[in-house]
Amino acid sequence: MPTSELENYLENKRKDRFINKTFVDFRNELLKYANSFYKDKILDFSEVSLGGMLLDFASIVGDSLVYYAEQQFNELDYENATDPDNIIKHLKRANIKNSKASPASVTIDFLIEIEKNSISPEYNPKPKEEHLPIIKKGTILSSDSGIQFTLQEDIDFSFGYTQEIGEENSDGTIFSLFLEKSGICTSGQIEEEIISFPDDSSTNNYFLSTVLNNENITDIVSIFDNENNEYFEVEYLTQTTVYKKVKNSNDNYLVAYPAPYRFIKEENYDIGKTIIRFGNGSGKSVKDNVFSNPEDLLLPIKGKDVINRVSLDPSMLLKNNTLGVSPSGKTLTIKYKFGGGIDHNVPSNSITSIEGQPIVVFPNAADILSNSITNPIIQSISVNNKNNAVGGTQPLTLNELKLQIPNAIRAQSRIITDEDLLSRILTMPTDFGKVNKIASLENPHSAFSKDLFVICKDQDGFYTEATDAIKTNLSHYLNDYRQIGSSYNILDVPVFNFGVEVKIKVKSGFEIEEVIFDIISRIIENMRFDLLQIGSPIEVDMIYEIIRATDGVTSIITPESGFIISKSSVDEFFDPESLETQTYNENVFNPNLMFNEGKIYPPRGGIFEMRYTTNDINIVIN
Numbered sequence: 001m002p003t004s005e006l007e008n009y010l011e012n013k014r015k016d017r018f019i020n021k022t023f024v025d026f027r028n029e030l031l032k033y034a035n036s037f038y039k040d041k042i043l044d045f046s047e048v049s050l051g052g053m054l055l056d057f058a059s060i061v062g063d064s065l066v067y068y069a070e071q072q073f074n075e076l077d078y079e080n081a082t083d084p085d086n087i088i089k090h091l092k093r094a095n096i097k098n099s100k101a102s103p104a105s106v107t108i109d110f111l112i113e114i115e116k117n118s119i120s121p122e123y124n125p126k127p128k129e130e131h132l133p134i135i136k137k138g139t140i141l142s143s144d145s146g147i148q149f150t151l152q153e154d155i156d157f158s159f160g161y162t163q164e165i166g167e168e169n170s171d172g173t174i175f176s177l178f179l180e181k182s183g184i185c186t187s188g189q190i191e192e193e194i195i196s197f198p199d200d201s202s203t204n205n206y207f208l209s210t211v212l213n214n215e216n217i218t219d220i221v222s223i224f225d226n227e228n229n230e231y232f233e234v235e236y237l238t239q240t241t242v243y244k245k246v247k248n249s250n251d252n253y254l255v256a257y258p259a260p261y262r263f264i265k266e267e268n269y270d271i272g273k274t275i276i277r278f279g280n281g282s283g284k285s286v287k288d289n290v291f292s293n294p295e296d297l298l299l300p301i302k303g304k305d306v307i308n309r310v311s312l313d314p315s316m317l318l319k320n321n322t323l324g325v326s327p328s329g330k331t332l333t334i335k336y337k338f339g340g341g342i343d344h345n346v347p348s349n350s351i352t353s354i355e356g357q358p359i360v361v362f363p364n365a366a367d368i369l370s371n372s373i374t375n376p377i378i379q380s381i382s383v384n385n386k387n388n389a390v391g392g393t394q395p396l397t398l399n400e401l402k403l404q405i406p407n408a409i410r411a412q413s414r415i416i417t418d419e420d421l422l423s424r425i426l427t428m429p430t431d432f433g434k435v436n437k438i439a440s441l442e443n444p445h446s447a448f449s450k451d452l453f454v455i456c457k458d459q460d461g462f463y464t465e466a467t468d469a470i471k472t473n474l475s476h477y478l479n480d481y482r483q484i485g486s487s488y489n490i491l492d493v494p495v496f497n498f499g500v501e502v503k504i505k506v507k508s509g510f511e512i513e514e515v516i517f518d519i520i521s522r523i524i525e526n527m528r529f530d531l532l533q534i535g536s537p538i539e540v541d542m543i544y545e546i547i548r549a550t551d552g553v554t555s556i557i558t559p560e561s562g563f564i565i566s567k568s569s570v571d572e573f574f575d576p577e578s579l580e581t582q583t584y585n586e587n588v589f590n591p592n593l594m595f596n597e598g599k600i601y602p603p604r605g606g607i608f609e610m611r612y613t614t615n616d617i618n619i620v621i622n
Helices: 003-010 023-037 050-075 084-093 201-205 371-379 398-402 405-410 418-426 468-479 512-527 540-548
Strands: 105-115 140-143 148-151 162-165 176-187 189-196 209-215 217-225 241-248 251-258 262-268 273-278 331-338 351-354 382-384 437-442 449-457 487-492 495-506 553-556 564-567 573-575 580-582 607-609 617-621
Touching: 023 050, 084 262, 084 398, 105 148, 105 371, 105 468, 148 189, 176 468, 189 209, 209 217, 209 331, 217 262, 217 273, 405 418, 418 437, 418 449, 418 468, 449 468, 468 487, 495 512, 495 540, 512 540, 512 617, 540 553
Parallel strands: 449 487, 495 607, 495 617
Antiparallel strands: 105 176, 105 382, 140 148, 140 351, 148 176, 162 176, 189 331, 209 273, 217 331, 241 251, 262 273, 351 382, 437 449, 495 553, 495 564, 573 580
């Protein structure tokens, strides 16, 4: 085989070349070497000779070694890595932990019946104050499809409720009132595992760990050992302090709290399970009550007349040399929540039952109420979701997780830049639910405020507004990271459904159906309308080029400005395959007015969506 053909045959398609030598380079160098030292032994080194064959063999070996060396170099870069094991190493290095399926969030309306206060007038009835309950966080609900939802906050009926007239006596006086108040719930099942570690002094030098049984674990609710010590989740085992939310009246406060008992949560990307890893200390200082004085937890600056500048690390207020107390010889009770996915985005009016007994207390009663009073109140509790549950997503693939590495590397423990803001939201823990797309824009009326446009997807995969539950969760989450003085307006993304309609002429001799099928297939494959981001334009000029380059197309009659048509609720149609009516969004736009230099941009903060590709791409033959 001639050298030129062999070079093409063996050429390696590499993204980067770290060793800038090819098959031809190796052969030329070997040829010079052979002519210098072996010309008296072998006279012919032409391509078709025995000497040429030996040179080719040696060059192939060199080229192959270079290929594998460069492949290993490429694996060191997360952008070029293709081996799953290496991708997992890059993910761990970037501390990517949101690979699990995320749960859905939804606002649930709780309705109870309370006896009317007899001293309140009929024109302004009030319920008996001592009968007003608090439905506690942790109450479990269930949808018609069997998806469990857990209440994420206490619902206190002593304020903020709406009421309607309930039961009336025969004389027309009001006997009871229906009170309604809403609370945020997230999907997922609660599971409890009991783990015992052997009491082996040799394990103090190791970081004990356990693999939890279930997949898609979204939240570690609590970990207690048999001595009632609580273990706190930290980002790294060197972090000695956590910030704990303490409720005072109607406000939540964050306080620094020492965490000698702590753990980290690791992802096993191979089997999709979660690993809990603990510290390696003996805990002797804790048992000796060294930390009984809270001041001993802080940096040693008290008692000094002259204080130099001290570098503060909020995560290192606890001064010790271990990486947390080891649970060696203890029995741990681990409570966690797991489960998620797109099927958790249940439709409205489908969460209507309570699993087991709701967690209810009556804080306003002077004495303990009898069961004859509390049981009817508890039994009267009914629940319903007026909106769809949103935020549930499927687990991410390794390649999808790899795309998050740049954001994770740049992410900080605080929000300074727009990149920090977006990466913080994209890596938000899954128990808060998930937004599908997000964009940050400058507020035109304030230099100190940002407009944060967020959108989710429903169970059918269509864009839908983020519920109040998602927005509340997002607000609480960002509040812990934002700078003082920074403010964010969380806004809904207006969704504009569209279709493509183009009239063309087909050359004689071509099957019309085949040309139309080819055009539609190429538009779907090349345009990837499903990847449009908030504010991304529709590239009309690209659609024009795709159609023009399709075999069989003579000319395009429709002008580019008329390629895109707006779809709205008036364009709904009946699908004979699914036997359902397919609907569109209410929003309408004018493609002709928005057309500019081959592109159509959505209004501020908006996004384009093609809902039904088989129906929304229409190629008309003239």
